[in-house]
Amino acid sequence: MIRLFDLRKTYKTRHETLEVLKGITLTVPDRKFVMLLGESGSGKSTLANILGLLDTPTSGEYWLDEVPIHTLTSKARTDLRREKVSFVFQSFNLIPTMTARENIELPLGYRGVPKEERGERVEAVLREVGLSARAAHVPSELSGGEQQRIAIARALVVEPSLLIADEPTGNLDKSTTKAVMETLTEAGRGKTVFMITHNEELTAYADEVYALRAGLLA
Amino acid sequence: MFLMQNALRNIGRQRGRYRVLMPLLLVCALLTGVFTSVAVPCRMAADRGSTYAEALDVTDEEVLAASEREDRARRLGESATLLSFSVLLVGAVAVLYVSSIMIGERMFDVGILYAVGLSRGQIFWTLFLELFAACTATLVCGLAAGRMIAGAYLRREIAAARLPEGILSCMGGGVAEMLCLGAALLILLIPIGKLTVRLMRTNPTDLLAERK
Ligand SMILES: Nc1ncnc2c1ncn2[C@@H]1O[C@H](COP(=O)(O)OP(=O)(O)O)[C@@H](O)[C@H]1O
Numbered sequence: 467m468i469r470l471f472d473l474r475k476t477y478k479t480r481h482e483t484l485e486v487l488k489g490i491t492l493t494v495p496d497r498k499f500v501m502l503l504g505e506s507g508s509g510k511s512t513l514a515n516i517l518g519l520l521d522t523p524t525s526g527e528y529w530l531d532e533v534p535i536h537t538l539t540s541k542a543r544t545d546l547r548r549e550k551v552s553f554v555f556q557s558f559n560l561i562p563t564m565t566a567r568e569n570i571e572l573p574l575g576y577r578g579v580p581k582e583e584r585g586e587r588v589e590a591v592l593r594e595v596g597l598s599a600r601a602a603h604v605p606s607e608l609s610g611g612e613q614q615r616i617a618i619a620r621a622l623v624v625e626p627s628l629l630i631a632d633e634p635t636g637n638l639d640k641s642t643t644k645a646v647m648e649t650l651t652e653a654g655r656g657k658t659v660f661m662i663t664h665n666e667e668l669t670a671y672a673d674e675v676y677a678l679r680a681g682l683l684a
Numbered sequence: 685m686f687l688m689q690n691a692l693r694n695i696g697r698q699r700g701r702y703r704v705l706m707p708l709l710l711v712c713a714l715l716t717g718v719f720t721s722v723a724v725p726c727r728m729a730a731d732r733g734s735t736y737a738e739a740l741d742v743t744d745e746e747v748l749a750a751s752e753r754e755d756r757a758r759r760l761g762e763s764a765t766l767l768s769f770s771v772l773l774v775g776a777v778a779v780l781y782v783s784s785i786m787i788g789e790r791m792f793d794v795g796i797l798y799a800v801g802l803s804r805g806q807i808f809w810t811l812f813l814e815l816f817a818a819c820t821a822t823l824v825c826g827l828a829a830g831r832m833i834a835g836a837y838l839r840r841e842i843a844a845a846r847l848p849e850g851i852l853s854c855m856g857g858g859v860a861e862m863l864c865l866g867a868a869l870l871i872l873l874i875p876i877g878k879l880t881v882r883l884m885r886t887n888p889t890d891l892l893a894e895r896k
């Protein structure tokens with residue numbers, strides 16, 4: 467469960483202070499697929515990064531599963547993020563020198579999962595996204611849609627309870643968007659998915675839809 | 685353990701990036717190895733002085749020839765020392781430059797690793813192990829090869845009676861070469877230090893944004 471209370475974020479540059487989030491109050495129950503719409507520069511990514519524990523709010527409260535995130539130290543936040551949160555980005559962000567399989571295995575290796583279990587979990591999640599046949603290819607040999615599905619597999623292999631997807635279809639055309647959305651809803655079932663988009667057609671996939679306008683939720 | 689494996693695998697994968705750094709390091713290490721391995725024994729032999737001349741059963745000509753050899757050894761030793769220092773300096777600057785660029789390029793990967801759930805410490809060790817393993821291996825190879833070349837050169841000069849014979853016994857156990865290795869690896873600490881500072885300071889989301 468995510469609960470936000472009067473969450474604010476301001477960026478201070480040398481000449482000005484930019485108030486990006488101006489008091490967000492929001493409750494997201496577990497296992498919901500939530501979409502956030504909004505124009506470019508409206509602060510969607512800023513909000514997503516705060517929800518995903520990559521960034522911190524300037525003020526306000528953020529409770530994740532009854533843990534007061536706004537009071538945690540940076541170290542505690544990182545640990546919690548590792549345990550609970552995964553990300554999917556617009557630009558796929560796969561490591562270009564590694565194969566799809568190695569990209570997926572990466573977070574497991576660093577979490578100290580033994581080799582055999584790593585292999586099993588990687589194959590399972592590859593099957594889930596329907597790309598077992600493409601696992602030995604490096605990202606440049608995969609289509610955009612396939613790369614994004616590999617990125618989804620990498621996000622899900624660590625079994626997070628919260629999946630943040632920041633414009634996952636932003637670089638894709640219509641038909642691959644459909645494939646990626648299907649993967650995301652199928653594989654993301656049973657998790658809270660927080661997805662950002664500015665494609666209003668995709669709201670059909672969501673349980674709940676919010677829009678961010680002028681730093682406030684509507 | 686996974687960190688180690690990953691570091692080694694990365695070196696294999698990142699051939700493009702190491703294609704510049706490795707040969708550069710290798711050449712520097714090779715030259716430094718040659719010059720140091722020539723300089724040290726030459727100077728030691730020259731400094732030990734002419735015990736040879738005090739022996740009674742040698743002719744004047746032999747004494748003359750011996751002191752000439754020592755002179756040559758001294759001069760050779762001095763110029764080789766100078767050369768080895770200048771190569772070391774040039775190499776240091778070059779390595780510093782290239783490794784900084786390499787780390788700069790890797791910041792994007794760092795962003796990914798961060799988002800995938802690695803801690804800053806793990807990211808640091810990943811990059812550190814990778815750079816360190818690559819550099820140490822290259823440097824050791826270069827210095828060892830340099831030492832062999834230097835040995836061959838000295839032997840030829842002795843055979844041609846241009847250098848005193850005792851010189852090879854002064855080559856020592858490679859202490860000087862080890863010192864060079866240490867110095868080179870110390871230089872590597874600078875970009876790695878910069879990397880650490882950058883890792884600690886920047887917000888991981890900025891690292892991912894950088895590429896766009
Ligand atoms: N690190 C930062 N420093 C200063 N301003 C920032 C930073 N990150 C984002 N911004 C600004 O905050 C606003 C919202 O950014 P962002 O959350 O990325 O928007 P969106 O994802 O909706 O396009 C933008 O105007 C952007 O310029």
Ligand SMILES: [Mg+2]
Pocket residue numbers: 510511632
């Ligand atoms: Mg954005």
